[in-house]
Amino acid sequence: MKLEKPSDPLQIECDGNLIKRVMGNLLGNAVKFTPDNGQITISVRDHPSRYVCVAVTDTGPGIPSEYQEKIFEKFTQVEEDAKKAKVPSSGLGLTFCRHAIEAHGGVIGVDSSVGQGSTFWFKLPKKPATASAMIAS
Numbered sequence: 001m002k003l004e005k006p007s008d009p010l011q012i013e014c015d016g017n018l019i020k021r022v023m024g025n026l027l028g029n030a031v032k033f034t035p036d037n038g039q040i041t042i043s044v045r046d047h048p049s050r051y052v053c054v055a056v057t058d059t060g061p062g063i064p065s066e067y068q069e070k071i072f073e074k075f076t077q078v079e080e081d082a083k084k085a086k087v088p089s090s091g092l093g094l095t096f097c098r099h100a101i102e103a104h105g106g107v108i109g110v111d112s113s114v115g116q117g118s119t120f121w122f123k124l125p126k127k128p129a130t131a132s133a134m135i136a137s
Contacts, residue, residue, distance in 0.1 A: 001039075001040045001041070001042070002039065002040070002041040002042070003041075003042050003043075004041060004042070004043040004044070004045075005043070005044045005045075006044065006045060006046055010044065010046055010052045010126065011052075011126060011127035012052050012104075012124045012125065012126060012127055013104075013125070013127045013128075014104050014124060015100075015104070018100045018103075018104075019100070019104075019124075021096070021100065022096075022097045022100050022101060022122065023054075023056075025093040025094065025096060025097050026056040026097065026120045027040070027042070027056060028093070029056075029058075029093065029094075029120070030056050030057075030058040030060070030118075030120075033058060033060035033061060033118075034058040034059055034060045034117075035059070035060070038058060038059035038060065038117075039058070039059045040056065040057070040058050040059075041055075041056075041057045041058075042054070042055070042056055042057075043055045043057070047123055050125055050126050051106070051123035051124060051125060051126060052123065052124055052125075052126055053121060053122070053123045054121065054122055054123075054124070055119050055120065055121040055122075056119070056120050056121075057117065057118070057119040057120075058117050058118055058119075059117040060117050060118060061114065061115065061117075062112045062113050062114040062115055062116050062117055062118055063110060063112040063114070063118055064114055065112075068110050068112060071094050071110070072094045072095060072097075072098045072108070073095060074092060074095045094120075097120075097122070101122045101124065104124050104125070105124070105125050106122055106123050106124040106125065107122065107123050108120070108121070108122040108123075109121055109122075
């Protein structure tokens with residue numbers, strides 16, 4: 001597993017337990033679908049606007065384009081991938097992730113190509129700067 005992060009810390013206002021569960025779901029899916037010799041990368045970066053962007057990229061089988069929006073709906077799974085998964089799933093993890101991220105004012109999505117792996121990403125608003133920090137800068 002590889003971690004890519006900025007040298008300066010980034011701050012978000014969030015329910016830490018919910019975001020830990022989101023990360024647990026995304027990482028669990030990456031592990032589930034990445035072959036034994038594959039690679040999983042977690043990246044955290046400062047988005048040019050007012051967001052922090054987190055991404056989990058794997059070298060798994062990828063997701064067909066017709067499923068990429070549907071997989072965030074309850075009980076939806078890519079049938080071919082569900083059969084190949086190392087561990088069975090309920091089809092609720094990504095639905096939870098979407099609701100948790102959106103409840104924080106963020107967005108979540110996936111970029112994927114069949115045979116090329118997947119990147120699940122989310123953006124959360126940065127913690128607002130304090131008045132004293134804005135004056136100092």
